Amino acid sequence: MNLTLKVWRQKDAKSPGKFETYEARNISTHASFLEMLDVVNEDLISKGIEPIHFESDCREGICGTCSMVIDGLPHGGQPGTTVCQLHMRYFQEGQVVTIEPWRAKPFPVVRDLIVDRSSFDRIIQAGGYISVRTGGTPDANALPVPKQNADLAMDAAQCIGCGACVAACRNASGMLFMSAKMGHLSYLPQGQAERSRRALAMVRQHDSEGFGNCTNQYECEAACPKEISVAYIARMNRDYALASAKEMAGVE
Amino acid sequence: MSTAAAAAPSRPNPLAAFYASTIGKKWIVALTGLGLIGFVIGHLLGNLQIFLPPDYINTYAKKLKDLGPLLWIIRFGLLGIFVLHVVNTIQLRQRSAAARPEAYAVERKKAASKASLTMIISGLILLAFIVFHLLHFTLTVIPTKDIHVLDPLGRHDVYRMVVGGFQNPLVSIFYLISMGLLCMHISHGFQSVFQTIGLRTRRLSGPLNLLSNGLGWFLFLGNAAIVLAILFGLVK
């Protein structure tokens, strides 16, 4: 199949960017979107044009590196799919496809479609962990976890930190990411000790990075390649208010 | 060095930190929004007495006026709630706008409702409406037919004032549009409150959406019924 691509090109964070138009020729409908871009890049290189810079690593939907907004939807908008898993059969012959980077102040563009997501790392550093002595693997069932909690924790732990939630959100809010990271710890016994501290520290870091505020439109959930539920955001809102109340009252 | 000043780490005041945070502000928007919804429901139920003989609504109005100092406490309470709601929503919108300095060339939505995307617009027009409404029927400074007549018992004839007010088609249309916007604001806002305060679960999301839309329509139809009944001379 043949497509016309309108791709965001930007030399670095400081330079202004603009859209360039390229033709994608003879693309197999079995190809993934990234493979299609590989083909286009081969062609650009042969013409002496700088190839389109984009990120990818696992190409099987688990690392969360690939990131681009395709025709207005992060990862192209197929349910539960990252760009690397997005097949070309979803596109029509001759379609014009617009490709943009994630747009958010805390995700500055590094080059073309690549953005710097270290603001997410700093949210994790602020509290998205548990403080324990590491050692040998504990015995299975040494610490009983109710099945339902284990499931909810695992659902949250599916978050690959790709940033599609921020990209899809009208407010560039990082709350689905942050709440998933809080949720996978707060459903488990190991996560309880630092639960309040974690909620306060992560939300404050999120805010100081310049992410926006959730307006409960649930675009993040619809865009999430791991289909993480906004129920985790509700739970985080509750945890944060409780933690703040405890802090105000001086509860030790 | 062991002076007290050097030893004390500078920790943010917890209340100030909560108020400054995105989630803290959103909690305030939700709780004040819920308070405003309560008021709007009570206000409508009181006003539906326009469909009863004039004595009912005039007695009701007199009772409210006779609350004296309590009435002022309620009024200032409402004003406080309202100001907190408006100030915090505007601040949040500004922060969110700053978080997306460069717009997308192509934007598509999968989940967001029209109502949710226009909260700030419906809100700001409601603000203008509420100022007008207070000038119209509370401060009675907008020239209106029968605005200051007394009823046979010598009380302010609120019934005649309301009927006189809505016999003006321009005023009525402005009220109808505003009530449409209130309907939209609340159809998103009510279920949103439960998400913000952490009570919206996966199981409750469906029923809450239904309730939220129902509440929006109830407020629209109830208020519009008053305006339309007067405009078309069914209540006179």
Ligand code: HEM
């Ligand atoms: C009778 C008047 C009003 C009522 C009953 C009301 C009710 C509500 C409710 C229940 C919410 C949802 C809170 C949440 O998302 O958790 C809300 C949100 C909002 N309100 Fe109001 N409101 C009123 C007036 C206003 C006014 C005058 C403004 C003017 C700026 C305004 C602006 C907003 C905005 C922008 C939001 C969305 C906030 C967000 O999604 O983050 N509202 N309102």
Ligand code: FES
């Ligand atoms: S490349 Fe790893 S998720 Fe797409």
